[in-house]
Amino acid sequence: MNNRPQQSLTRKSLPQQHVPIADALERLRTHRVVPFDVPGHKRGKGNPDLVAFLGQRAMELDVNSMLPLDFLGNPVGVIKEAEELAAAAFGAAAAFFMVGGTTSSVQAMILATVKRGDKILMPRNVHKSALTSLILSGAQPVYIDPGTDSNLGISLGMKVEDVKNAIDKNPDAKAIFLNNPTYYGICSDLQSIVRLAHARNMLVLVDEAHGTHFYFGEGLPMSAMAAGADMAAVSMHKSGGSLTQSSLLLMGKGADPGYVRQIINLTQTTSASYLLMASLDISRRNLALNGKIAFDKVSQLAAYARDEINQMGGYYAFGKELINKNSIFDFDTTKLSVNTLKIGLAGIEVYDILRDDYEIQIEFGDIGNFLAYISLGDAKRDIERLCSSLKDVLRNHGKPTARPAPTNEYIHPQVAITPQEAFYAEKRAVALSDSLGAISGESVMCYPPGIPVLAPGERITKEALDYIAYAREKGCSISGTKDPDVNEILVLK
Amino acid sequence: MELWFSEIHTENVRLDIKLEQHLFSGQSDYQRVDIYESKEYGRILILDGFTMLTEKDEFVYHDMLSHVPMAVNPNIEKVLIIGAGDGGMVRELARYPTIKQMDMVEIDKMVVDACRQFLPQTAGCLDDPRLNLYFEDGLKFVRKKQNEYDLIVVDSTDPFGPGEGLFTKEFYGNCYNAMTESGIMVNQLGGTFYAHDILSMQRAFGKIKGAFPIALAYQANVHTYPGGHWLFGFATKGAHPVRDMQADKWSSFGLDTQYYNTKLHVGAFALPNHVLKLLGV
Numbered sequence: 001m002n003n004r005p006q007q008s009l010t011r012k013s014l015p016q017q018h019v020p021i022a023d024a025l026e027r028l029r030t031h032r033v034v035p036f037d038v039p040g041h042k043r044g045k046g047n048p049d050l051v052a053f054l055g056q057r058a059m060e061l062d063v064n065s066m067l068p069l070d071f072l073g074n075p076v077g078v079i080k081e082a083e084e085l086a087a088a089a090f091g092a093a094a095a096f097f098m099v100g101g102t103t104s105s106v107q108a109m110i111l112a113t114v115k116r117g118d119k120i121l122m123p124r125n126v127h128k129s130a131l132t133s134l135i136l137s138g139a140q141p142v143y144i145d146p147g148t149d150s151n152l153g154i155s156l157g158m159k160v161e162d163v164k165n166a167i168d169k170n171p172d173a174k175a176i177f178l179n180n181p182t183y184y185g186i187c188s189d190l191q192s193i194v195r196l197a198h199a200r201n202m203l204v205l206v207d208e209a210h211g212t213h214f215y216f217g218e219g220l221p222m223s224a225m226a227a228g229a230d231m232a233a234v235s236m237h238k239s240g241g242s243l244t245q246s247s248l249l250l251m252g253k254g255a256d257p258g259y260v261r262q263i264i265n266l267t268q269t270t271s272a273s274y275l276l277m278a279s280l281d282i283s284r285r286n287l288a289l290n291g292k293i294a295f296d297k298v299s300q301l302a303a304y305a306r307d308e309i310n311q312m313g314g315y316y317a318f319g320k321e322l323i324n325k326n327s328i329f330d331f332d333t334t335k336l337s338v339n340t341l342k343i344g345l346a347g348i349e350v351y352d353i354l355r356d357d358y359e360i361q362i363e364f365g366d367i368g369n370f371l372a373y374i375s376l377g378d379a380k381r382d383i384e385r386l387c388s389s390l391k392d393v394l395r396n397h398g399k400p401t402a403r404p405a406p407t408n409e410y411i412h413p414q415v416a417i418t419p420q421e422a423f424y425a426e427k428r429a430v431a432l433s434d435s436l437g438a439i440s441g442e443s444v445m446c447y448p449p450g451i452p453v454l455a456p457g458e459r460i461t462k463e464a465l466d467y468i469a470y471a472r473e474k475g476c477s478i479s480g481t482k483d484p485d486v487n488e489i490l491v492l493k
Numbered sequence: 494m495e496l497w498f499s500e501i502h503t504e505n506v507r508l509d510i511k512l513e514q515h516l517f518s519g520q521s522d523y524q525r526v527d528i529y530e531s532k533e534y535g536r537i538l539i540l541d542g543f544t545m546l547t548e549k550d551e552f553v554y555h556d557m558l559s560h561v562p563m564a565v566n567p568n569i570e571k572v573l574i575i576g577a578g579d580g581g582m583v584r585e586l587a588r589y590p591t592i593k594q595m596d597m598v599e600i601d602k603m604v605v606d607a608c609r610q611f612l613p614q615t616a617g618c619l620d621d622p623r624l625n626l627y628f629e630d631g632l633k634f635v636r637k638k639q640n641e642y643d644l645i646v647v648d649s650t651d652p653f654g655p656g657e658g659l660f661t662k663e664f665y666g667n668c669y670n671a672m673t674e675s676g677i678m679v680n681q682l683g684g685t686f687y688a689h690d691i692l693s694m695q696r697a698f699g700k701i702k703g704a705f706p707i708a709l710a711y712q713a714n715v716h717t718y719p720g721g722h723w724l725f726g727f728a729t730k731g732a733h734p735v736r737d738m739q740a741d742k743w744s745s746f747g748l749d750t751q752y753y754n755t756k757l758h759v760g761a762f763a764l765p766n767h768v769l770k771l772l773g774v
Binding site: 395 | 630666
């Protein structure tokens with residue numbers, strides 16, 4: 001390209017104080033350039049209602065790619081500099097700014113690694129974005145049982161021996177995909193898994209959506225890049241403080257950034273938002289310069305809340321005591337995960353009560369637990385409100401008898417054809433009771449624990465049908481099929 | 494030279510008080526604290542730009558939050574005071590020899606220190622031997638207590654800033670839990686005149702009603718507060734503020750009060766129609 005801006009020549013090892021994208025936007029603003037390009041609101045002038053709603057500043061920053069602002073699809077200037085600064089800050093060989101959420105980062109990792117028919121190892125409790133990537137790529141999943149904690153009813157990390165078994169049984173697999181940490185803060189032994197996988201020439205891809213802070217805080221679990229993983233998808237907008245939908249895709253030494261760039265450009269917008277990109281740039285600077293202190297504070301707030309909640313009796317805010325150096329190799333102490341079974345309430349009930357009665361919105365609740373997300377933005381007095389509300393919920397709603405822990409039997413999936421083939425195949429609806437032996441055309445999910453019993457392309461086994469019947473009898477919520485009552489299931493013709 | 498303090502009551506209304514001299518300014522972890530001397534109102538305590546008290550009219554507020562509950566239950570022995578860093582609440586309650594223990598929980602030590610130095614009119618009683626002073630979050634303090642206090646006085650700032658937690662359902666719920674069976678909670682609810690004050694007053698009153706079987710509002714005129722007409726909350730597990738008032742017993746304390754008397758007590762619970770409508774009662 002001959003329209004390469006000057007900034008690109010002065011690259012290499014900019015200090016982390018720099019925010020190249022934000023600075024370029026600021027320069028553009030002060031130059032008062034007359035816009036005869038998109039977006040058509042022209043710095044807000046054409047949409048006064050939106051200016052009133054969002055503020056003048058946000059509208060002025062909502063501009064299109066142009067020479068001084070670089071182009072996300074093929075960055076050669078300030079975006080390239082900002083990506084290099086991010087790579088340096090995260091200890092990665094390269095980094096991509098992503099504007100389609102961490103879903104787009106996960107999809108890019110998988111699409112860049114496995115082609116149609118290739119095998120990829122992954123735990124059964126992967127995020128939806130990994131499953132949709134299988135449909136896009138045509139790869140064949142080999143699932144590993146993540147195991148569950150029978151008292152808490154949560155999915156755990158991957159045991160090294162389970163990973164080793166899966167690798168031994170599938171030496172032809174191209175890659176292994178992991179969630180680390182889990183939503184609840186459970187971490188696997190990434191370093192050992194990377195060593196095992198690399199010894200068999202498999203790439204290691206990490207969905208690190210909930211682990212941005214691992215790169216900056218002290219005393220936190222090991223990050224994917226530090227463990228030697230080949231790629232990691234990092235939700236900067238979660239613990240990193242950037243705007244919703246902005247994300248980072250990190251490359252380890254073993255990845256091919258040039259090819260990954262091509263894959264990203266298959267689906268990425270050509271009108272990437274500068275609000276999102278500037279938020280990544282400024283957040284990266286903040287994490288690099290202040291992250292250690294900020295996450296120390298987050299850890300302290302979470303530790304304080306955990307102690308306070310555990311003193312109330314009934315609730316169990318779990319922490320590092322769970323660590324068993326295997327399925328729970330490490331625990332992310334910034335996560336405030338609380339088990340509610342002993343107070344006779346489901347986590348989701350506490351979630352609802354806090355929102356409806358106490359004006360407190362927490363991250364999520366399931367049958368046995370809820371998660372309150374503690375971050376850079378929290379103050380001590382907000383934690384006091386949460387703790388006092390939990391105490392009051394206990395007094396007003398707590399029940400003398402504990403709820404039983406949910407059932408957590410793992411159904412071994414039999415992958416008959418790839419999710420992609422199943423997705424595009426002709427299907428017909430049959431009664432669940434008549435579906436034995438057929439290939440499922442859709443998913444059946446069971447909450448708890450939120451792990452699929454069946455996924456598209458999998459053989460419907462007696463084990464699976466028995467489990468669905470059992471779970472239904474136990475009051476679990478069954479969902480995922482077109483038929484809302486899950487009496488019928490779509491199977492392949 | 495003229496020096497004026499402007500308190501913004503609404504976007505379009507302010508109260509200006511001419512000042513004589515500046516006494517104290519400080520920024521604590523929680524708020525900005527200022528004390529000035531004025532000609533008309535005497536010394537003024539200002540937190541984050543809002544008047545908390547003036548020497549001239551503080552008696553109204555402190556009388557109404559102390560003597561009203563004491564007349565309903567003259568046997569109160571153990572009191573929890575939340576906020577009240579200026580000391581005015583302690584000054585009034587310390588006049589009852591029957592009170593055995595006062596625990597005062599103020600989040601901001603700077604307020605107490607500054608008032609001790611510059612507002613002896615209210616802070617002069619903070620050395621009472623029955624008083625235990627705690628500098629911590631009232632929301633936290635009260636959640637650790639159960640069936641302990643005969644009276645909880647919530648003398649908070651407005652529901653924006655450090656006082657926010659004292660206007661929540663969880664706070665009132667934990668107060669209920671911290672009170673004895675015959676316990677009383679009183680608090681300042683806010684003004685009834687300006688839209689902004691009305692909204693937060695309504696929300697706070699609704700939450701008290703949700704947490705206590707008996708919850709009523711009562712009134713006073715506090716001259717320097719926005720709109721002038723102020724509401725307080727009175728909440729118990731059963732006692733009624735008017736029907737259960739023990740006027741004779743209270744009179745036997747022989748207290749000389751500037752604002753409160755037992756007839757006014759009854760009248761304070763008789764609210765104007767527009768206020769009844771705002772409260773939905």
